[in-house]
Amino acid sequence: MSAAMDKALMTMSLEEDDAPFEMPDLPQFSSCEKNELSLIGRLLNPQCQSMSSLVFNMPRKWQKIGRVRGVALSNERFQFIFNSEHDLVEVLEKGFQTYNEWGLVMERWSENPGPESLQFVSLWVQIKNIPLNYYTKQTITLLGELVGQVVEVVFDPERPQNKDYVRVKVKFDVSKPLRKSKVILLPKGLSTSVFYFYEKVQKRCYKCQRMTHVQEECPLVLKQIHDQAIDKKMGRKVVKTKPELVLKEDDPLFGVLKEEQVGIHPLLGRPRIAPDVLEGMRQYMKLATMEDRALRIEKIKSSVAEAEKDPLTQKIVLRMEPPPVISTDFNKGKGLVFGYDSSEVSSKEAAQPTGSEKLMGAAIQAGRNRFQDLTSVQGLEGLSLVDYSQASSNSQAGPTAYAVGFYEAGSSGTKQRRGRGRKRPYVSKRKPKPLLKKVEPGEVTVKEGVSQGNSEKRKGVTGEVEGQRVVKHNKPEVVPNEGPSNI
Structure with missing residues (x-):
């Protein structure tokens, strides 16, 4: 048995081709x-x-x-x-x-996702401590580019700003670290630091500021521990490898552009020139003849140098990134935001159609119209001292508005009026007393609650007020001296 199995195993080959499985193209x-x-x-x-x-x-x-x-x-x-x-x-x-x-x-979801799928997220970033003389859209966009590709800038120079920061929306690469601050060199030898705060971002690595791991598993920490172990064992430091060159000797742009012009930007973390733009330059140089080669080289150098002078031109032309959208809604992307000013409503409320009415508002308006119709039909105009149809609108006019019967003025605005308790007597003293009624002579009264036909016994009919006691007349027990009785 074992010999047959060994023979079967010897006939097998590890290099045998395994044909792939073809998925049927059916719905x-x-x-x-x-x-x-x-x-x-x-x-x-x-x-x-x-x-x-x-x-x-x-x-x-x-x-x-x-x-x-x-x-x-x-x-x-x-x-x-x-x-x-x-x-x-x-x-x-x-x-x-x-x-x-x-x-x-x-x-x-997309049927054919690109290479950048699930690699970027949209983040709202707050930029603080911008220099006083550089509050412009161009400066804000340039400072936002240090974090990621700027998609939208919230800035309105014509309106007052009550926050100590400006907000930009960026397309952020999750493999990059979250920049906390950046030193900015200003003209005349001045410098300042700009700070960044990322909305809705909670945890990150304390070492490298990335959102993909904790500090104990940070590659920089592990590499530092590994390098220290090698230095201790070998007695030397590890030599860092140089990055691979973008322009090689067989490249048509070799000698035309410098390596620092096409490499990765040290601050942005993105290529200085987009790969599609570089490929177009290569095709442009391949089609050059001996006569116009020098002219084309000079044209590429001058065009790139001119675009590098303006950061926005470099963003749009060389990196082929769309220009940022300028918005005036300072609370855009924050969700529901509370504020006293009507201009500070959230973007979600502002997006609602202006013709929509709330249910309560529609009911109040319908009741108000009905009241006006009744007064116009019945002729009740001018009979009321207070126009209660305006009470609902007055109560919402503002913190200093006055409405009859609802609010009273105070030191800090208006407050709801609280009535005092009524001073009423005890329950026993509040019972109504029966009315006094005079009884005519010979009148028969019927007791309350007695069925019809039963009459009350007659009292003394001396014209006294009903309810008073009458002394009963007793017959004399001795015959008076008036003579013998006729009995």
């Missing part, structure tokens, strides 16, 4: 139609975030229990399938979200 094997109303995402720190708990708890957090179901695709990736388009869009409009205080990356 019943594809779920693309169901995935159209879904979003996919991934955990930024799977070691601190439970996938099973996230699948069950996120519908409750979104307040959409029964209208969405979650699917765990792996230990890191997940999918949520919605029943309606409205719920899907509402969840995505919430912006950056967290679970167990660590971030999530979510985006709408």
